[in-house]
Amino acid sequence: MADSNAKMPQATPQEVIISVVAGLLAPLLAIFLVVQLVLSIQESHKPDVSSEAAQKATLARIKPLAQLAAVDANAPKVEKSGQEVYDAVCTSCHAAGALGAPKFDNKGDWGPRIKQGYDTLIKHAIEGIRQMPARGGDGDLSDVEVARAVAYMANSAGASFKAPEAAPAAVAAAAAATPPAAAEPASAAQPDPAKGKLVYDAHCAVCHSTGVAGAPKAGDKAAWSARLSQGYPMLLDHALKGIRGMPAKGGNADLPDADLANAVGYLVIEAGGKL
Ligand code: HEC
Ligand code: HEC
Structure with missing residues (x-):
């Protein structure tokens, strides 16, 4: 017994120090990694905090769709009808009421707006107002096309605006x-x-x-x-x-x-x- 005791490996002071330091470092490293992980998760969620940024992101998501549709129909610049413009551009917000847009066919949403008159509505649609982007975000639309889309939407909700017609x-x-x-x-x-x-x-x-x-x-x-x-x-x-x-x-x-x-x-x- 005494013999085997004597054979037990005796830790030198250096070995003791190394094992103590290693024992401390391992949990520290683990804590450090966890903190890094938490920080990186917080970082990736930051943009949602600002509603303006979220709105911009929404607009950015919507835009390519609208532009694609416009490029298609624009080949030889033929002015589109109100319905065509609405289907290509305005529907993305005005069908479901995204961002608080007055919904197509909804008299409650449109009633007070229609009272402003056709001219004012066209002006707001061309220039943009609050969350409504200028020309619905499609700069390729002509004023006449926007005016037609406004009439198409407002008329769906009880107005009787006369849209400008096609020229040629x-x-x-x-x-x-x-x-x-x-x-x-x-x-x-x-x-x-x-x-x-x-x-x-x-x-x-x-x-x-x-x-x-x-x-x-x-x-x-x-x-x-x-x-x-x-x-x-x-x-x-x-x-x-x-x-x-x-x-x-x-x-x-x-x-x-x-x-x-x-x-x-x-x-x-x-x-x-x-x-
Ligand atoms: C990105 C979403 C979005 C798109 C796309 C969009 N709208 Fe709007 N629109 C809105 C929102 C939101 C409002 C409500 C703005 C407010 O009054 O605060 C609005 C309001 C309007 C109004 C009422 C303005 C007033 O004075 O009451 C008209 C008219 C209008 N839009 C026309 C259009 C037309 C035409 C198109 C397509 C060419 C279009 N919109 C595309 C979001 C959109
Ligand atoms: C959809 C909008 C719109 C309507 C509706 C409209 N106009 Fe115009 N009109 C314009 C615009 C825009 C111009 C400027 C064109 C330019 O020179 O770029 C213009 C210009 C004119 C000019 C000047 C042309 C020139 O050579 O300088 C006359 C005249 C005119 N309009 C008469 C009329 C008459 C008459 C009516 C009604 C029967 C009418 N317009 C309805 C948009 C309209």
């Missing part, structure tokens, strides 16, 4: 529908600005009273002076056929040429021009 197709249809002999040259008739006021209120004010889409405002001499120098027949021609943001006949293919001429006459007189 509408003109072609109108030309086909009207026997050429009956269509007197528009510039031949002397316009009647007083009658034109009624036409303006019904068909042109939607853009020309607020300047939506860059339309020159009625009565705004500065906005009209350069245009007036083109002369009334040229202005009428542009209003008839459309030019840039101005749809042919203001988007009303059915508008008789004489009514259009009266409306242009009204705009010219209001701006201080001559017929």
Whole structure:
């Protein structure tokens, strides 16, 4: 027994120190790793704390979808209908009410907004308001396309806004529908600005009273002076056929040429021009 005791390996002081240090280090290392893990988990959750950041992330997630759809339909820039724009861009928020968007077809959501009027709604949709991004986040949409989508949505919820119509197709249809002999040259008739006021209120004010889409405002001499120098027949021609943001006949293919001429006459007189 004494012999075997004597054979038990005797730890040298160095060995004792090493084993004590190792015994302390192992738990310390474990604690260090756990702390690292916790910190890295906290780090990855941080962005959710700010609702603004979360909202941006949501927008970023939604955006590629909307753009993809727009690129598809835009190939030869054909202006989309309100429903097409809604399906491609607006539905991502307005179908389910994401971010507090007024829901499609929901009178309660839209009632108070519709009361603001079509012009204001178009302006808010184009410029964006609170959580509503400008043009629904699709910068490729024209003002007219946004205006149509607004009408499509608001009308689903009880409004009866008249959306601006397509320009080139509408003109072609109108030309086909009207026997050429009956269509007197528009510039031949002397316009009647007083009658034109009624036409303006019904068909042109939607853009020309607020300047939506860059339309020159009625009565705004500065906005009209350069245009007036083109002369009334040229202005009428542009209003008839459309030019840039101005749809042919203001988007009303059915508008008789004489009514259009009266409306242009009204705009010219209001701006201080001559017929
Ligand atoms: C990213 C989500 C999102 C998309 C996409 C979106 N909207 Fe909105 N929209 C909102 C939200 C949120 C509101 C409510 C804003 C508020 O009043 O606080 C809103 C409100 C509106 C309003 C009412 C504004 C007012 O003055 O009351 C109109 C009109 C509108 N959107 C049109 C559109 C159109 C048109 C599109 C597509 C081209 C579109 N929206 C796409 C989120 C969106
Ligand atoms: C959908 C919006 C919209 C409607 C509706 C509309 N306009 Fe315009 N109009 C415009 C825009 C935008 C311009 C400016 C175009 C440009 O020069 O870039 C414009 C320009 C014009 C011009 C000046 C053209 C020129 O050569 O400078 C005349 C005239 C005009 N509109 C008449 C009318 C009449 C008349 C109506 C109603 C029958 C009408 N518009 C309805 C958007 C509209």
